[in-house]
Amino acid sequence: LFLQYSSTSTRREHVKVTTGSQPGFLERLSETSGGMVVGLMTFLLSFYLIFTNEGRALKTATSLAEGLSLVVSPDSIHSVAPENEGRLVHIIGALRTSKLLSDPNYGVHLPAVKLRRHVEMYQWVETEESREYTEDGQVKKETRYSYNTEWRSEIINSKNFDREIGHKNPSAMAVESFTATAPFVQIGRFFLSPGLIDKVDNFKPLSLSKLEDPHVDIIRRGDFFYHSENPKYPEVGDLRVSFSYAGLSGDDPDLGPAHMVTVIARQRGDQLVPFSTKSGDTLLLLHHGDFSAEEVFHRELRSNSMKTWGLRAAGWMAMFMGLNLMTRILYTLVDWFPVFRDLVNIGLKAFAFCMATSLTLLTVAAGWLFYRPLWALLIAGLALVPIIVARTRVSAKKLE
Incomplete structure (x- = not known):
């Protein structure tokens, strides 16, 4: 074990060198066997991820198509139309809350759906x-190991540092972060359900330029309140607090106009609640801005498509990694022959790529088989292409 220390005014670091013997063949074989188990679990999990993703995607697409065919737009948001009771409605309007959200400790008062207090502490960080x-x-x-001081919103446990001496952090913050949410939120005469209120998440930083220092021990600099003797040169343990808000209620001369949203939900009296579709899904949509019903459903379909392809890619990657781990033992067996080892490694990677691609497409086809048989057969045909190409190349090499 060898240690070397160095320090500057803004950065401290030390180097640790440990020495060990090279792992033997049996030891490396044992490690590879453990990787095979992990690879098998990852491989099996990828099938579940890909298959269930197809069911989710088709279910969501079917629900959105049903919603688009049923949605209606009331003539006015300032009255509740009895004929729309239980129907899927399309509402556009400005958010309105019944009372101010506030943090009296800092003199912050704001008409909004959500008010967030964000607290950071100046701490040692180890890299x-x-x-x-x-x-x-x-x-x-x-x-x-390098040590720097940074503003962090989470407590960094310095007991886990390689060298805690001289880099000790406090174990707690005197002030904690929190988010206040308005209990009642309206668009015209309609009240938003809790699920819709949760979707109001377009947080914007709150300017503190017109606020005074709330306490003698708290100093305002820019858009932060500092619990520090000198905010320009903070010490470990000092705090700084900032605020942000989402869903401005009513027009404000400093913050701008009230926040406009588009909601698609079921009308139940004067409440906007989830709508249950025939496919067993629910529709409860909120988009920031003014959109027609067609635009909202188009955006949702695009989001569903992106999520579907993202999960397909994640499933393929999990399958590829699983196959790599499962076949790694073959690489370990020829590890003593450098040239042959490299050829085997390339071959195993190509095998994993082809198998992952084919099995992913086959799993996608299986997921679609219950809903769209013709598309499933087409995808299954494409899945066989990598295997056919690989076998054709092998046959050509044998003929040579």
Whole structure:
């Protein structure tokens, strides 16, 4: 074990070097066997992810198509139309709350759906960089630990540092972050259900320029309140507090006009609640801005498509990684022959790529088989292409 220390006015660091023997063949084989188990679990999980994703995507698309065919737009948001009771309605309007949200400790009062207090503490942060190398037949690991002070919103436990002495952080903050939410939110005569209120999440920073220092121990600088003797040169343990808001209620000369939203939900009296579709899904949509019903459903379909392709890619990657881990043992068996080892590694990667691609497409086809059989058969045909190409190349090499 070798230690080396260095320090500057803004950064402290030390280097630790540990020495160990090179792992033997049986030890590496044992590690590879453990990786095979992890690979098998990842491989099986990928099938579940891909298959259920197809069911979710089709269910969502069907629900959106049903919603688009049923949605109606009331003539006015300032009256509740009895004929729309239980129907899927399309509402556009400005958000309105019944009372101000406030944080009296800092003199902040705001008409909004949500008010968030964000607290950060000046703390020591450890970063770690490692590299391994072989020297004199031994494997050495060099780890460089660096320490800087930063503003962080989460408590950093300095007990987990490699060297806590001189880098100790407080174990708690005197002030905590929180988000206040208005209990009642309206658009015209309609009240938003809790699910819709949760979707009001377009937080904007609140300017503190017109506020005074709330206490002698608190100093305002820019858009932060500092619990510090000198905000320009903070010390470890100092706090700074900022505020943000979402869903401005009513027009404000400093913050601008009231926040406009578009909602699609079921009308139940004067409340906007989830709408249950025939496919077993629910529709409860809120978009920031003024959109027609067609635009809202188009945006939702696009979002569903992006999510579907994202999960397909994640499933393919999980399958590819699982196959890599499962076949890694073959690479370990030929690890002593450098040239042959590299060829085997390339072959295993190509095998994993082709198998992951084919199995992903087949799983997608299986998911679609229950809903769109013709599309499923087409995808299944495409899934066979990588396998056919691979076999064709193998046959060509044998003929040579």
